[in-house]
Amino acid sequence: MLGVLLLISVGMYGQNTISPYSIFGIGEINYRGEGRNMGMGNSGIGLRSEVSLNSLNPASLTTIGQKSFGIDLGIDMKYSQLENRYKSVNFLNGNLSWLQIAFPINSILSMGFSIHPKSNVGYTISTIKYLEGTTTSYPVNYTGTGGLSEISNTIGLKLWKHLSVGVTSSVSWGQMNRVETDNPQISGVTSIDQTDKINYSGFSFKPGFQFYHKLSKKIDFTLGGIAEFYTPMNSTVQEVISKVTTSSSGTISDVTEKGSPLHLPPLFGVGTSLGFNGKTILAFDYTRCDWRNGSIGLSPEKLVLDNTYHLGLEFSPKYDAFIMKQAIKYRLGASYESGYLNFNGLTISGYSMSLGLSVPLRKEKSSINISLEAGQYGRTENQLIKETYAKLNLSFNLWEWWFIPQRYE
Amino acid sequence: MIRIISCFLFLLLFASLMSCKFSDSTEYKIGEQFVKSTSGVVMIDTMKNELSTVLVDSFQTSSTTRLLIGSIKDSYSGTLKSTPYFELTVGTYNVTDEKIEYDSIVFKMKYDGYYIGDTTKLSELNLYWLNKNMKLNAESYLSNLAKFEMKEEPFGKIKFYPTPHNQKVFYTRLDDVMGRDLFKRMLSKTDTLSNTTLFQEVFKGIAIVPTGNSPSSLTGISMDSVSTAPSIRVYFHKVLNTTEETTKTYYELPFNTSGIHFMNYERNFSNSLLKDFQNGTVELPRSKMGELTIAQSLTSVFAKVYIPGIRGIPGFAPKVSFISATLYLFPVADDLTGYRNLPDTLNIYTADHMNRIAGQLSTTSGSYVYATKYSSTDLDKTPYYAVDLTSFFDTKIGETSVTNQTLFFEPKASKMYSTMQTVVLGSSLSYNKPCRLQIYCYINHN
Numbered sequence: 052m053l054g055v056l057l058l059i060s061v062g063m064y065g066q067n068t069i070s071p072y073s074i075f076g077i078g079e080i081n082y083r084g085e086g087r088n089m090g091m092g093n094s095g096i097g098l099r100s101e102v103s104l105n106s107l108n109p110a111s112l113t114t115i116g117q118k119s120f121g122i123d124l125g126i127d128m129k130y131s132q133l134e135n136r137y138k139s140v141n142f143l144n145g146n147l148s149w150l151q152i153a154f155p156i157n158s159i160l161s162m163g164f165s166i167h168p169k170s171n172v173g174y175t176i177s178t179i180k181y182l183e184g185t186t187t188s189y190p191v192n193y194t195g196t197g198g199l200s201e202i203s204n205t206i207g208l209k210l211w212k213h214l215s216v217g218v219t220s221s222v223s224w225g226q227m228n229r230v231e232t233d234n235p236q237i238s239g240v241t242s243i244d245q246t247d248k249i250n251y252s253g254f255s256f257k258p259g260f261q262f263y264h265k266l267s268k269k270i271d272f273t274l275g276g277i278a279e280f281y282t283p284m285n286s287t288v289q290e291v292i293s294k295v296t297t298s299s300s301g302t303i304s305d306v307t308e309k310g311s312p313l314h315l316p317p318l319f320g321v322g323t324s325l326g327f328n329g330k331t332i333l334a335f336d337y338t339r340c341d342w343r344n345g346s347i348g349l350s351p352e353k354l355v356l357d358n359t360y361h362l363g364l365e366f367s368p369k370y371d372a373f374i375m376k377q378a379i380k381y382r383l384g385a386s387y388e389s390g391y392l393n394f395n396g397l398t399i400s401g402y403s404m405s406l407g408l409s410v411p412l413r414k415e416k417s418s419i420n421i422s423l424e425a426g427q428y429g430r431t432e433n434q435l436i437k438e439t440y441a442k443l444n445l446s447f448n449l450w451e452w453w454f455i456p457q458r459y460e
Numbered sequence: 461m462i463r464i465i466s467c468f469l470f471l472l473l474f475a476s477l478m479s480c481k482f483s484d485s486t487e488y489k490i491g492e493q494f495v496k497s498t499s500g501v502v503m504i505d506t507m508k509n510e511l512s513t514v515l516v517d518s519f520q521t522s523s524t525t526r527l528l529i530g531s532i533k534d535s536y537s538g539t540l541k542s543t544p545y546f547e548l549t550v551g552t553y554n555v556t557d558e559k560i561e562y563d564s565i566v567f568k569m570k571y572d573g574y575y576i577g578d579t580t581k582l583s584e585l586n587l588y589w590l591n592k593n594m595k596l597n598a599e600s601y602l603s604n605l606a607k608f609e610m611k612e613e614p615f616g617k618i619k620f621y622p623t624p625h626n627q628k629v630f631y632t633r634l635d636d637v638m639g640r641d642l643f644k645r646m647l648s649k650t651d652t653l654s655n656t657t658l659f660q661e662v663f664k665g666i667a668i669v670p671t672g673n674s675p676s677s678l679t680g681i682s683m684d685s686v687s688t689a690p691s692i693r694v695y696f697h698k699v700l701n702t703t704e705e706t707t708k709t710y711y712e713l714p715f716n717t718s719g720i721h722f723m724n725y726e727r728n729f730s731n732s733l734l735k736d737f738q739n740g741t742v743e744l745p746r747s748k749m750g751e752l753t754i755a756q757s758l759t760s761v762f763a764k765v766y767i768p769g770i771r772g773i774p775g776f777a778p779k780v781s782f783i784s785a786t787l788y789l790f791p792v793a794d795d796l797t798g799y800r801n802l803p804d805t806l807n808i809y810t811a812d813h814m815n816r817i818a819g820q821l822s823t824t825s826g827s828y829v830y831a832t833k834y835s836s837t838d839l840d841k842t843p844y845y846a847v848d849l850t851s852f853f854d855t856k857i858g859e860t861s862v863t864n865q866t867l868f869f870e871p872k873a874s875k876m877y878s879t880m881q882t883v884v885l886g887s888s889l890s891y892n893k894p895c896r897l898q899i900y901c902y903i904n905h906n
Contacts, residue, residue, distance in 0.1 A: 074495070178495055183502040183903070193495055235501040235900065237784050239848060243902050245499060292781045292902055303902075304781040349496070 068173040069142045070133060071436055072399065072429065075392065076313055076347030077251060077284060078172035078198050078227065083107065085123055085149065086420025086446030090407015091363020092384020094334040096322025097275040098363075099263060102416045103409075103448060104153050104163065107336075108275045108322070109217025110261040112161040112207030115153055118452050119416070123151040125446035132439045136431050148444065159209040169201035169223045182235065192232040199225035199251055213264050219257040223284070226250050241295040248291075249310055253284035271326035279318040286310035316345035322361075330368070336361040342391035355398055357391035365407075382407030382422065394435060401428030401438075416450035499904035501783065504776075509767045509897050511753045511885065512745045514815050514868065515737045516760040522602040522722035525683050526879070527690070528758075529569075529585055529668050530622070531675035532577040536882055537759050538732035539675050540725055545594060545608060547665045547719035548692060549656045551712040553646065560647075563695040563708060565639025566631040567616055570682040570689075575624040576880050577677030583622055584672040586614035587634070590665040594720040602722035604760070610667050618668075622679040634692070642694050646711050656716065663713070665720070666690075678880065689715035727759060734761065743815065751886060752792065755806065755869045758880035762868035763789070764815070765895060770856040770865060779904040785853045788896040789831060789845040789869065792886035799843050803871040803881045806831035806845055810852075810864040818864045823851040831869060845869075845883075853899075 073079040087103040088095040095107035104123045105111040115121065125148035132141050146168070153163035176193040200223070207217035231245040259277040266272045288310040293302045320338035327333075338361075342354040363384035383406060390400040403426025411418045422444045429437040531541040567587060588610035596602060616634040623630075651658050668690075682688040692713040715721075729738040734754065736744055743764070746753045755763035765787065773782050789806075793799050808821040808829055821829045831847035849867075856865060873879035885895070 176495055180497070180500045183500055185503055187503075189501065191497070191500075193497075231497065231499065233501055233902070235783070237501075237900050238786070239850070240784055240900070243501060243781075243783060245902070245904070290779075290904070292904075294781075294783060303783070304779075306779075 068144075068171045069131070069140070069175070070428075070438055071174045071176055072392065072438075073170075073172045073174050074176070074193070074195055075349055076170075076345075077223075077315070078170035078195075080170045081148075081168050083149075083167065085151070086125055086407070086422055086444060086448065087365070087382070087409065088363075089424060089444050089446075090382030090384060090405055090409070090420065090422035091334055091365055092361045092386045092403070092405050094322060094324075094336040094361035094363035094384060094386075096259070096277055096320050096336045096338075097261065097273045097324040098322070098332070098334050099261060099273055099324075102418060102450070103420075104151050106149075106151065106163075106165055106203070106205065106219070107320075108259040108261060108277050109205045109219040109257060110207055110215040110259045110275065112153060112163055112205055112217050113159070113209040113215040113261075115155050115161045115207075116416075117155055117158065119155065120451045121151075121153045121416075122449045123149065123153075123446060124449075125149045125444055127442055127444050129440055129442040133436055134431060134439070135434060135436050148446075153205075161207045163205040163207075164203065165205070166200065166202045169199040169225070171198040172196060172227045173198075180233065187236075189233065189235045191234070192230075194230045194232070195227065197225060197227035199223045199227075201255075214260065214262050216258070216260045218259070219255075221255045221257070222252070223255065224250070224252040239296050241297060244293045244295060246291045246293070248289040249286050250288075251284045251286045251313070253313075253315075254282045255315075256280050266325075269328050271324075271329075273324045273326075275322045277318075277320045277322075281315040281317070283312035283314050285312050311348070312346075313348065314344075314346040316341050316343075331366040332364070334361075334363040334365075340391065349392075353393050355391055355393045356389070358389045359386065360388075361386040363405075378411045380407075380409040382409070386426075388428075395433050397430060397433055397435060399429050399435065402426055412449075416448075418448045420444070420446045420448060422446075499779075499902065502901050502903050504899045504901065505896055507767065507897050507899055508769055509765055509895055510745070511895055512743050512764045512766070513734065513749060513754045514744075514762045514764045515734070515742045516762060516815070516817065517742065518603040518605050519760045520601045521604045521606075521725065522596070522720065524721075524723065526572055526574065527668075527681040527683055527721070528678045528723055529670070529681055530577070530583050530678045531670040531672075532678045532880070533675040534732065534756075534880070534882070536733045536754050536884065537756055537761060538727065538729040538734065538738075540678070540727050540759060540880075541670050541675070542678055543667055543669050543724040543726070544681070544721065545590070545602075545606075545665055545667050545724065546690065546721035547594065547660065547716040548663060548713040549716040549719065550653050550659045551714055553711045559699040560696045561699055562636075562640055562643040563697055565634045565636060565642065565692065565694050567618070567634055568629060568631050568691050568693055570629045571622070571624040571627045572680040572682035572684070572688075573624055573627045574680030574879060575622060575677055577675070579622040579624065579677050579679070581621075581674065581676035582672075583618075583620055583676050583679070584670065585618040586669045586671050587616035587618065588614050588667045588669060589663060590667060593660060593664045594722075596720060602720065604723065604725040606722060607724055608665065608667070610669070614669075617671075622677055624679050627682075629688075631693075639694055642692075642711075642713075643696060646694065656719075659713075660719075680879075683715070683721075686714050686717055689717070691715055725759070753885040754882065755871060755885070756880065756882045757871045757873045760870075762809070762870050763883070763885055764811070765789075765867045765869065767865065767867070767897065770853055771859065771862065773853070773857055773899070773901065776901065777903045777905070781902040781904075782853060782857055783900040783902055784848065784850040785897065785899045787831070787847050787849050787867075788898065789847075789883075789885050790895070791843060791845065792884050794882075794884070801881070802833060802843060802883060803873070804833050805872040806847075806869045806883065807872045808847060809868040809870070811866040811868050812864050813862075813866070815866070817868060821852060821867065824855070830872060 127148045128145040149167035151165035155161045172195045174195045179188045203221040205219040227249045229247040233243040257279040261275040263273040289307045292304040318340040322336035324334040338359045340357045367380045387402045390398045392399040405424040407422035424442045527544040528542040591609040618632045693710040695710045697708045753763045810818045831845040835841040871881035
């Protein structure tokens with residue numbers, strides 16, 4: 052049943068961006084985190100919770116209680132405004148963000164599966180080209196669509212009462228379509244269209260750990276760490292070139308061949324959190340990804356070291372898990388990304404602020420999480436593009452007892 | 461568990477409804493500096509091509525819709541004498557007991573309006589009966605080289621100044637001896653005039669042979685219908701009382717529309733630009749003709765363009781896709797008429813390496829391809845011809861072996877093989893070649 056649901060959900064990923072930055076590599080890479088993380092500035096490497104799944108660190112999966120079964124589903128609604136120095140355009144879209152299930156195997160081992168859009172591609176770029184060997188220019192349009200999906204398996208193992216480890220193994224796959232439309236102003240020829248259908252596939256492996264300890268009766272401390280390694284993203288490219296004339300259109304070339312693999316650099320992250328009285332949690336993450344060691348079809352000087360910082364706060368003013376009004380949790384967060392793209396000395400960086408809310412459902416552990424993130428990415432200098440966005444996320448964190456037989460009297 | 465799955469299905473449905481997008485613009489036309497394209501359109505105009513002038517020795521001249529009479533001297537192609545051959549058939553006349561008397565016999569022709577040359581010069585023609593009946597060749601046509609034996613003496617001589625503009629009928633009086641003979645046969649109801657077969661046993665056909673040593677002009681004679689085509693008329697009148705008016709009438713031997721007709725062209729290239737054709741050569745590279753190339757209808761002189769590298773286009777680069785090809789031809793102005801008499805279009809034929817014409821160039825959909833005359837954007841509006849050879853290139857690139865890779869150009873005349881038009885190709889002012897081949901390819905350097 053769940054397998055069928057996963058397959059259905061695979062088909063639900065649609066175009067989720069119109070950012071020209073999505074032309075690079077595998078496109079605009081999606082953040083991997085759940086509703087709680089999004090409300091806390093996308094922090095989570097050092098977070099643990101019995102009532103929330105946290106895919107940012109696989110070691111956190113050991114928090115699942117015995118005989119629990121959890122499902123987490125997130126939906127995004129994102130409003131974007133893209134602008135450069137001359138114009139701007141607005142974009143609104145909604146999409147499934149993740150789907151995740153988790154369950155315990157035994158008292159020390161837990162397992163989870165998830166699926167989510169790994170990246171999105173969606174852009175339309177108009178520019179000019181020159182007829183090779185001449186000074187004659189002609190207009191060219193580039194359109195990109197598609198993206199990658201990722202399905203993951205996570206295993207968490209409690210090694211010691213203060214230490215858990217885990218690993219997430221993921222398979223990524225998907226198709227990106229890039230259409231180049233040349234209008235070379237040749238008599239009788241409307242356009243020359245090159246359609247590249249690029250199918251990518253690859254694996255990633257993300258180990259993580261979490262060390263947790265009560266510093267005092269009221270203060271809980273957690274330290275986490277992750278690393279994510281990628282195998283080369285291999286690709287096959289179907290390149291179809293067609294000629295559109297004033298009277299007909301036809302394929303003049305159709306070639307399928309192996310494409311250049313993409314090399315995504317490893318990502319390393321550490322995170323910590325402090326819990327106070329079980330009511331307030333303060334979390335901080337740092338990740339580092341050296342894109343200079345990667346290869347995504349861009350010249351090396353355009354790739355730089357990417358540092359991200361995430362800060363989050365969760366609090367419940369008068370926490371009582373059995374009184375709904377008092378079990379509501381409020382979240383606040385901020386994040387900053389130094390960026391991995393560099394054009395003419397200008398790095399494409401971004402920052403965001405977030406607010407969140409967790410409303411418990413009637414079941415003891417189930418909840419609805421709402422978060423609102425507002426941020427900015429990019430810049431308008433040097434003909435670059437700035438994206439200002441507001442993203443509303445709604446996630447459903449559902450828990451059920453598992454392997455408990457019904458009793459009838 | 462059932463409850464949670466039901467809830468989950470509902471959420472999935474909700475999520476699918478959320479999977480939508482809205483944008484106030486379908487295109488966000490910025491970000492060109494992000495594009496690292498390694499492909500694009502390339503224009504190549506340095507592809508090798510060779511021009512020459514080709515003489516096709518023999519070509520069909522039978523079944524044309526015009527007869528050309530006379531001879532002409534052309535500075536490009538020398539002298540051309542046109543001798544039309546055709547057949548007459550029997551006419552109809554019911555001879556009664558009335559008394560009739562012979563008046564005269566005439567040869568009737570009608571101008572169709574076409575001419576070339578100097579019509580102020582006297583044209584001289586002799587009319588001959590043939591000694592033998594004409595026969596088509598094995599391919600059921602007669603060519604410009606065909607000849608049939610004539611009687612030694614002409615049965616009529618025509619001296620006239622052509623007035624083709626008026627497109628009128630003109631008559632030439634013939635020898636009355638022949639006229640009275642025909643009149644006598646008519647009166648006696650001889651078998652000769654009873655049907656075409658018996659008629660042609662005696663009157664086997666006519667040839668109109670230009671005479672005189674000074675070629676003047678070629679004039680078009682109408683063949684549009686029996687009534688306008690050449691014929692012989694025997695005029696007579698009824699003998700009536702002196703108080704009554706004489707009523708003249710005639711017996712006509714009309715043109716045999718179901719018979720054979722063709723034109724023999726006697727060409728002499730001496731003292732012309734194409735003088736080397738006189739010694740048996742059939743192809744002259746432009747280097748031997750002062751960098752000129754000639755295409756002339758009627759004489760079957762073609763401008764030949766040979767493009768040896770078509771099948772090599774896919775080898776220009778690792779990933780090349782052919783887009784289009786256009787050929788430009790640049791005519792030179794005539795000393796007397798400038799560009800005024802240039803034809804609007806040129807016929808194009810494909811030919812093999814032996815200069816054997818395979819057929820008229822056509823697109824894949826079967827429509828003929830022509831070179832069309834345009835005016836350049838230069839101040840002097842110099843004309844040029846352009847032809848889209850994309851379909852031809854597409855075909856040749858896809859072929860596994862070289863076939864018919866040569867193109868022959870010839871002025872498109874309203875009446876093929878009976879209208880002379882000339883195009884001399886030379887170097888344009890802006891492009892120092894008589895021919896420019898412009899090829900567009902899409903090259904992907906990935």
